Amino acid sequence: MAAIRNTLLLAALLVLLIAVPPFLGLGWQNALVNVLIASLFALAFNLLIGQAGLLSFGHAAYFGIGAFAALHLMIAIEDGFPFPTPLVPLAGAAAGLLIGLIAGYFATMRSGVYFALVTLAIAELFHSLAPRLEAVFGGESGISSMRMPWSDITFGSMLEVYYLTLAWVLICGLGLWAYTRTPFGRLTLALRDNEQRVRFLGYSTHSVKVIVFAVSAMLTGVAGSLQAISNETANYSLFASDVSAQVVLQTFVGGSTVFFGPVIGAAVFTLFSFLVSDLTRSWVLYQGLIFVLVMLYAPSGIGGVLQHHIRNRRQLDWRPLSGLYLLALAGGVLITAGTVFLTETVAVLFGEEYAVARRNAGGSLPAYELFGAHWDPTDIFTWLLPLVLLAGGGAITVSTRRHVTAFWNRGGGSRDTAARPVSLGGAA
Amino acid sequence: MTGTNLDQPALRLAGVKKSFGPIEVIRGLNLDIRAGERHAIIGPNGAGKSTLFNLISGMFAPSAGEISLNAQSIAGLSPHRINRAGLARSFQITNIFHRLSVFENLRIGVLARHGVRYGLFRPVSRMRQVNDETIEVLTRVGLEARSNDPAGDLTYSEQRALEIGMTLTTGAQVILLDEPTAGMSREETAKAMDLIRTVTEGKTLLMVEHDMGVVFGLCDRVSVLVYGNVLATDTPERISANREVQEAYLGQEAS
């Protein structure tokens, strides 16, 4: 039953993904391409942390490698190399696999936090080397190419790029799903639970980890090459630590213990950044705050919380619970409003434009504009407003949280083991 | 397997030493385990029993000496190589995959035996032979009813049974059990003894055991380990009559 329902849900989602984009504007089509790419990136990353218990802080390396490999192939196609454009991501897959095998060989020599540090350092190695290697990475400016037509498809429109990306992401996502059902996929889970025992059952855990790492790097390379196809350019900033950081944030906010959790995180963050990045410069700060809040209060992520509720949906008394959740939502909205107001105020007051305005006003503090209103920084009300929002929201949230906890403890649902968050394989 | 040759021990330790820093834990130990026998290691705490198991199974490499399995040297090999050479061990502290189902815990080992260690291109649910053999082990250790439960949810004695089951799955002919009945009640111990007896039929068993009842009921020979060396090896009856042993070990226990 459950399997049929899930299949139907996925089929409906697939129909939406295919049917809706032609009716969307270019900006939205582009945003959806980015969502798809980020989803594949996060799924590939989560193969390591969610399944094998290996936390990589340097996945930008394989994303970048995939992008550059694809661009080199695209340049070759431009020069007349007969290769179908839709298959360009194969170059990213091959490059990701190869570099993943080498990097994975080194990184998996250590476990636990050391693994995280080595992966980070390997990504920085690429980041520091890439601007110096003109031939491969095009120096500081990077390399560019054009999507060449293949058979009847010109790849001139964003919509065509979207469908190409969708096809690749679906294939790779299904591949990852199938992976979890192979003997090696089960072994990966065993490795996460207890590396020592795996070794005493006759497996070389180093080889297992290298292979998992390489598979993850390969699919990350596909994601990178899809990005290259969409942007038609890439430079060394793809290797930067914030690219690696993004995928960590998205995966854990989405939930690394649930297969589709990373997709939730990738979609939410990518769409949000599409919607708000024009409005605020502090988007990354908000992302960081959301991430830390999730780590503190819902370590299994959005996906984990959803799964927990779906599993217990029949035992739950939804009426009181939904009331509590509405209250919590109200508290959250107040806190968000207060935080955003404070942050944006600081951004304005410490910004360069305001410094100029101050100079023009002869050193005093002139009023500033925010959210379509004028605010006077010397007026106590300007500061009281966010503080009241924060205090009110905080009070509501804290008391609601107590009630929600009591509700669950009263046997509103069982604690299931799947909601347990990740652990690093092996102690340091 | 070639282990049926009676002249050739299944497992031979010759002059094995192991030091941690300045402390020598195993001091030139010699021991032959005959093919097909059930052999117990007893000894006071700190005698080096766990270290000995860790040396044989490849957790540590010996500082000196030779360990051979069916006349083939295994000293200093990595654990997975020793396992593939035909030696499997259990752990004193339960060492299972807590979040995987009981069935999956056992299947990991069965897969290793079938050599599909890195199978990436076929769902495991279609591997008939592997799943059948897993069910067989599952039945032998009496955990059919818990097949789909996460191993972490099992009771202590069930986890111990699973631990023994996992040791069997890779098809090793030489089995090392580290205190398989530790912490069990009397009835549980009796059940565990029956289980160990049936599942090690036709195999070579080396076990560390504190419960003398288990040793007498199960084992053909006993070695007494004191201060990193074998004090005596003999049948359980003659060991318990051995004066030297009584002084070194049994007497100490009684006092």
Added chain:
Amino acid sequence: MEFAIISTLNGVTYGLLLFMVSAGLTLIFGMMGVLNFAHASFYMLGAYIAYAVSSVFGFWVGIAVAPVVVGLIGMAVERFLLPRVHAHGHAHELLLTFGLALIIEELIKLFFGDFPVNYQMPGGMRFSAFSIFGADYPFYRIFIGGMAVVMFTALWVLLTRTRTGIVVRAAERLPAMAEALGHNIPMVFMFVFGTGAALAGLAGAVAGAFYPTNPNMGIELGVIVFVVVVVGGLGSLKGSLVASLLIGLFSSFAVGLDWSLASLLGVIGLGDWARSFGGLMTLKLSSISATIPFALMLIVLLVRPAGLMGERN
């Protein structure tokens, strides 16, 4: 000769700076098992706080206030945030501090902008310590190195000679036992975390006036510090000292060397063949000095996976 002496001096001062930051990291890890990803952010925070304070109250007040404030922030993190995720294991502690690092970096950008701030040493310290081969050697480099040495002597004395230090070392080995003996271990943990953070803050306050103070300084130094602990072995102060100096020296020598793979192959007569490839072959060591620490780390991983001073895990 001239090159060797100056490179050695530069390398040792840079190495000591690395040690100032990595020591706190490794101390915290050894004791609490927490890899504090935000540690390098504490370093950056120290520089910015010192900058902000010194612009009003003068350089020395800034140097004094920065480590105190950063230390208090560190204590607050240990006291209020880490216990919340402790039950979920070390991975979540690592992830939490990773999130904090991100927030600190963004907050600094929010208040101080994306570009370097003008944090300078006082004019009175801008003189050369001595002249060597006709070149002036800046006093401030010596000052940074000296600061590190003083700090570590103090830390060493604290750890080995005082009662608190002995409790800290006992708690590092057997926290439960130390607690059972009546020591307030949560307090000790908070103190160690705060001290580690304060050390990083002090390093930032001192070094920020010499090296550029910008929002990238945290991650830039942080990555090198992580390399230091991988090479030296986490939890070993001695290991991080050796690794810090090693990486400091390698980096500073690399800046001045025009060696390339091609010139190395030239030794066995393959120079021209290698040069015809270009790319990686003709890349000068001096232009990739930023890459040296990572290469060193990979070599150490191959030769001694557990790190120079680490135990096999």
